Amino acid sequence: MSRVILLIIVFILGLHTAVSAQDNINDGVNKKRVQRGLQLVNQGRCNDCHTPLVEAEDGLVPDTNRTLSGHPSDSEIPKIPNSEIDSEEWLEFLSTLDSTVWAGEWGISFSANLTPDSTTGIGKWNEDVFVEIMRSGRHVSLKRNINPPMPWKDYAKLSDEDLKSIFAYLATLKPINNAVSKPIPLPQD
Numbered sequence: 001m002s003r004v005i006l007l008i009i010v011f012i013l014g015l016h017t018a019v020s021a022q023d024n025i026n027d028g029v030n031k032k033r034v035q036r037g038l039q040l041v042n043q044g045r046c047n048d049c050h051t052p053l054v055e056a057e058d059g060l061v062p063d064t065n066r067t068l069s070g071h072p073s074d075s076e077i078p079k080i081p082n083s084e085i086d087s088e089e090w091l092e093f094l095s096t097l098d099s100t101v102w103a104g105e106w107g108i109s110f111s112a113n114l115t116p117d118s119t120t121g122i123g124k125w126n127e128d129v130f131v132e133i134m135r136s137g138r139h140v141s142l143k144r145n146i147n148p149p150m151p152w153k154d155y156a157k158l159s160d161e162d163l164k165s166i167f168a169y170l171a172t173l174k175p176i177n178n179a180v181s182k183p184i185p186l187p188q189d
């Protein structure tokens with residue numbers, strides 16, 4: 001009887017050590033991925049489009065309080081001019097758009113919230129969902145294509161490991177609750 005108990009204890013202790021060793025390995029992998037992810041996010045210039053700008057002494061700079069949180073939901077939705085896309089009015093309109101709003105023949109698109117907020121960001125995604133989206137150019141829930149200018153075709157060429165690293169980095173961001181507007185198509189004429 002006591003031998004059985006001893007065996008169980010040894011087994012549990014053994015299991016415990018195995019789990020913590022595994023955790024350590026995972027931690028190491030994750031740390032490496034987060035670092036690599038940050039590097040790829042910088043190289044891929046994700047902040048240029050996904051981080052809103054803020055007024056600073058030396059002009060507009062990326063707002064580090066809202067890193068990668070997308071088009072701010074409290075800013076005004078621009079109104080598409082009712083003129084030809086190559087008209088002066090359109091050019092002027094384009095010059096008024098900030099770095100999280102994009103317009104062209106597809107209409108207007110708003111840069112997505114890439115922070116791990118669970119309702120307005122990517123908090124409910126796992127790395128497989130993320131890889132699938134970056135490879136297919138399909139928006140997560142709406143079963144629609146991701147609009148320009150999101151250069152997903154370039155990022156789709158990255159390895160699974162690199163895409164998972166980007167996801168691992170994004171998961172470390174401060175979650176920001178910011179519901180980004182859906183794209184608006186051009187008015188039909």
Ligand code: HEC
Nearest residue numbers: 044045046049109110111112139140146147148149150183
């Ligand atoms: C030139 C601007 C631009 C750059 C650079 C850019 N994005 Fe985007 N991204 C967008 C826009 C605009 C959208 C929203 C498009 C839409 O609503 O269909 C978007 C959408 C996304 C989506 C889809 C979100 C969803 O809800 O399905 C993901 C994921 C994403 N971007 C990740 C990234 C990552 C990661 C990088 C950098 C490696 C990056 N983007 C760089 C503009 C950009």
